[in-house]
Every structure is written in C-alpha cells, then in structure tokens.
Amino acid sequence: MVTKQTTSPLLAIRGLITHFQVKETIVKAVDDVSLDIYPQEVLALVGETGCGKSVLALSILRLLPKNSQIEGSIRFNGVEILEASEEELRKLRGKEIGMIPQSQATSLNPLLKVGWQVREVLQLHKTLGKFEAREKVVKLFTRLQLPDPAKKMNYYPHQLSGGMRQRVLVSMGVACQPKLILVDEPTKGLDAVLRKEVVTMLGEEAAENRSSMLLITHDFSVAAVLADRIAVMYAGEIVEMGSAAEILEKPGHPYTQSLLDSLPGRGFKPIRGFSPSLSSLPAGCRFQPRCRDACPDCSALHPKIALTGANHYVRCFLC
Numbered sequence: 024m025v026t027k028q029t030t031s032p033l034l035a036i037r038g039l040i041t042h043f044q045v046k047e048t049i050v051k052a053v054d055d056v057s058l059d060i061y062p063q064e065v066l067a068l069v070g071e072t073g074c075g076k077s078v079l080a081l082s083i084l085r086l087l088p089k090n091s092q093i094e095g096s097i098r099f100n101g102v103e104i105l106e107a108s109e110e111e112l113r114k115l116r117g118k119e120i121g122m123i124p125q126s127q128a129t130s131l132n133p134l135l136k137v138g139w140q141v142r143e144v145l146q147l148h149k150t151l152g153k154f155e156a157r158e159k160v161v162k163l164f165t166r167l168q169l170p171d172p173a174k175k176m177n178y179y180p181h182q183l184s185g186g187m188r189q190r191v192l193v194s195m196g197v198a199c200q201p202k203l204i205l206v207d208e209p210t211k212g213l214d215a216v217l218r219k220e221v222v223t224m225l226g227e228e229a230a231e232n233r234s235s236m237l238l239i240t241h242d243f244s245v246a247a248v249l250a251d252r253i254a255v256m257y258a259g260e261i262v263e264m265g266s267a268a269e270i271l272e273k274p275g276h277p278y279t280q281s282l283l284d285s286l287p288g289r290g291f292k293p294i295r296g297f298s299p300s301l302s303s304l305p306a307g308c309r310f311q312p313r314c315r316d317a318c319p320d321c322s323a324l325h326p327k328i329a330l331t332g333a334n335h336y337v338r339c340f341l342c
Contacts, residue, residue: 030061030062032059032060032061033060033061033062033064033099033100033202033203033235034059034060034083034097034098034099034100034203034235034237035059035096035097035098036056036057036058036059036083036095036096036097036098037057037095037096037098038055038056038057038094038095038096039053039055039056039057039079039082039093039094039095039096039097040053040054040055040056040092040093040094040095041053041075041078041079041082041087041091041092041093042054042091042092042093043088043090043091043092044090044092045090045302048302049302050301050302051259051301051302051304052075052078052259052301053075053078053079053082053259054075054258054259054260055095055260056075056079056095056256056259056260056261057261058254058261058264060203060235060236060237061235062202062233062235063229063233063234063235064235064236064251064252065229065235065236065238065249065250065251065252066235066236066237066238066250066251066252066253066254067238067239067240067245067246067249067250067252067253067254067267068237068238068239068240068253068254068256069240069241069242069243069246069253069254069255069256069282070241070255070256070257070282071241071257071282071298072241073298073301074256074257074258074259074298075256075258075259075260075301076207076239076256077125077207077208077239079239079256080122080205080207080237080239082097083097083099083104083120083205083237084112084115084116084120084122084205085104085105085107085112086116093105099115099119099120099203100119100202102115114148117144117147117148117198117199117201118148118149118199118201119201119202119203120201120202120203120204120205121195121196121197121198121199121201121203121204121205121234122196122204122205122207123192123193123195123196123204123205123206123207123209123225124192124207125207125208125211125239126211126212127185127188127189127191127192127212128185128188128212130192131180131188131191131192132180133179133180133181134179135179136176136177136178136179137175137176137178137179137180137183137188137191138157138160138164138175138176138177138178139176140191140195141160141163141191141194141195141198142156142157142159142160144195144198144199145159145160145198145199148199149199157176159198160172160176160194160198161173161176163194163197163198164176164190164191164194166231167190167193167194167224167228168190168224169187169190169191169194170187175187185212185213185217186213186217186220186221189209189213189217189221190224193209193221193224193225193228197228197232197234200232200234201232201234202234202235203234203235203236203237204228204229204234204235204236204237205236205237205239206225206236206237206238206239207239208239208240208241209221209222209225209238209240209245210222210240210242210245218242218245222245222248222249225238225249226248226249229249236249238250243271243282243283243286244286246267246271247267247271250267251266251267252264252265252266252267252270252334253265253266253267253270253271255270255276255278255279255282257278257298257309257310258298258299258301258304258309258310259301259304259309260309260328260338261328261336261338262276262278262279262310262328262337262338262339263275263276263278263279263335263336263337263338264328264335264336265332265334265335265336266334266335269332269335270335271283275331275335275337275339275342276310276337276338276339276342277310277314277315277316277339277341278294278310278313278314281294281313281315282294294313295313295315296312296313297313299312305322306322306323306325307320307321307322307323307324307325308321308322308324308325308326308338308339308340309325316341318340318341320340321340324340326338326339326340329342
C-alpha cells in the first residue's frame with residue numbers, strides 16, 4: 024500500500040487522553056496521543072503489552088467501561104466520534120470501522136454457529152435477506168480459504184482450529200468493507216506458519232477493500248510486512264513515529280532501538296527492567312529508568328515529541 028499524505032487523513036486523533044478511575048487511583052492508559060491514518064494506509068502501533076495500544080483502539084470505537092475518562096478529539100471521515108450519539112456510533116461500528124479483536128478463543132460467542140455470527144453483521148449493516156447474507160458469508164469464507172466453507176458455517180467456534188477461528192474473526196471485521204479496520208494483535212498465540220498466513224490474509228483483505236488499517240502489535244516482523252508507517256508506544260504515549268523503513272532501519276528513540284535489539288535476528292538482547300505502572304509513572308522521560316543512554320535531563324524533564332526528519336517524530340532529548 025502507498026501512503027497518501029497529500030490527502031486529508033481518514034482518521035485524525037488529537038491530544039487523546041484516556042484515563043481510568045480505579046478507586047482512588049488514576050490509570051493513564053493513553054496520555055496525549057496524536058496521530059493520523061490516511062486513506063488506504065496501514066499504520067502499525069507497536070509496543071510492549073500494557074502500554075495502552077488496545078485502549079487506544081477501544082477509544083476510537085468508544086467501547087470503554089464506565090470508569091473511563093476520555094478527552095481530546097477523534098475525527099473519522101469528518102465526524103467527531105467523541106461527540107457522536109449512540110445511534111451514530113452503531114452505524115459506524117462494523118460498517119465504516121471494522122474491528123478484528125485480539126483473542127480468537129474468546130471473541131466468538133461459543134453458543135452460536137460461526138456462520139450466523141458473520142451473517143448477523145451483514146444483516147445489521149447491509150440490510151440483506153437471510154439467503155443473500157448466507158451466500159455472502161460463503162464467499163467470504165471461500166476468499167479467506169476456510170476449508171469447505173458452506174459446511175463450516177454450521178460449526179460452533181470450539182469445532183474449529185485456532186487458524187480457522189481467526190479467519191472467522193477477519194470475516195466479521197471485513198464483511199461490510201469498512202473504510203478503516205482496527206486489528207488487535209492478530210498473530211498472538213499462533214505458530215509461525217499460521218502467523219504468516221494471517222499476515223498475508225490481512226494484507227490481501229485491506230487491498231481488496233481499499234481499507235485503511237490500524238495494526239496493533241508487539242511483533243515488528245508483522246509490522247515490517249504490512250505497515251506503511253509505524254508508531255511506537257510506551258507507557259501511554261507515542262515515543263516515535265515515521266515510515267516503516269526508517270523506523271526499522273534507523274530508529275531514533277532508545278526504546279525503539281531496544282525493542283529491535285531484543286528480536287532473535289538482531290541479537291536477542293532483552294530490555295532491562297520492566298515497563299512502569301500506568302498508575303505510577305516515573306518523573307521525566309518515562310523510559311529513562313530502563314534507558315542505557317539516559318542523561319540528567321531525562322529524569323527531570325518530560326520530553327516533547329519533535330520532528331527529526333521527513334515525517335519522522337521522536338520523543339527524546341538525545342534526538
């Protein structure tokens with residue numbers, strides 16, 4: 024896919040803050056995040072577990088628990104999502120913005136046949152008849168290489184393998200040919216062969232439907248195959264963002280460098296220490312307690328994200 028930054032963004036997030044009130048504690052899951060996704064672009068959001076990636080995606084769809092507090096702006100195709108009514112949101116979810124959730128083991132209703140679950144999405148948003156919707160599901164399953172698709176429609180989730188369930192989730196996410204697909208950790212828990220198949224399948228579906236994609240992953244190898252741009256997230260904020268090639272070949276932030284160094288093909292060097300609690304963030308740069316290059320300013324001042332090259336942004340005093 025080709026990034027088309029000469030056009031207006033399909034999704035524009037500005038100063039997004041998503042916090043949770045847990046008794047007397049405030050959990051800063053997403054803290055002042057701004058990013059754009061352009062038509063037919065894949066933006067990968069990369070970071071360790073617990074950094075706020077999934078909360079950001081749920082904020083876009085406003086699928087948050089009652090103890091959440093959300094501020095800022097999320098504009099999708101000109102519509103301010105944070106001001107949209109529940110009726111407007113129902114029309115957006117599934118039809119304009121598709122979601123492929125993280126866990127294929129728990130995201131499907133175990134009591135309903137998988138064909139019915141996909142058919143329901145089509146009948147809700149496309150006003151198709153029962154027979155027409157069924158034929159559409161068979162075509163989707165066929166395109167996604169689900170074996171014996173007409174028969175598999177009548178299976179329950181537990182009767183399918185992990186790879187097959189993942190294909191069903193992809194079918195639900197792309198059934199209405201949404202303009203934007205939110206994909207949360209699509210290869211989590213899959214073996215190497217299935218990971219490759221799922222990555223190929225997602226790329227083909229996005230291209231087929233001319234959809235944009237927010238790809239949430241901790242796996243740089245997945246981002247390298249699918250993404251036009253990469254945004255790196257740490258402790259609730261974006262620390263680096265740029266083209267996929269530049270992030271992978273010339274990372275600017277020490278956290279991005281450390282993530283890449285931890286890959287098996289790059290030395291398998293784990294990052295020292297642990298990610299901070301989102302309810303008790305360190306002073307200054309949030310990565311400085313784990314950073315090998317930290318200077319005195321890093322523990323005293325919080326760096327702002329700044330442009331360091333052509334569309335390459337880094338949140339670091341050293342850059």
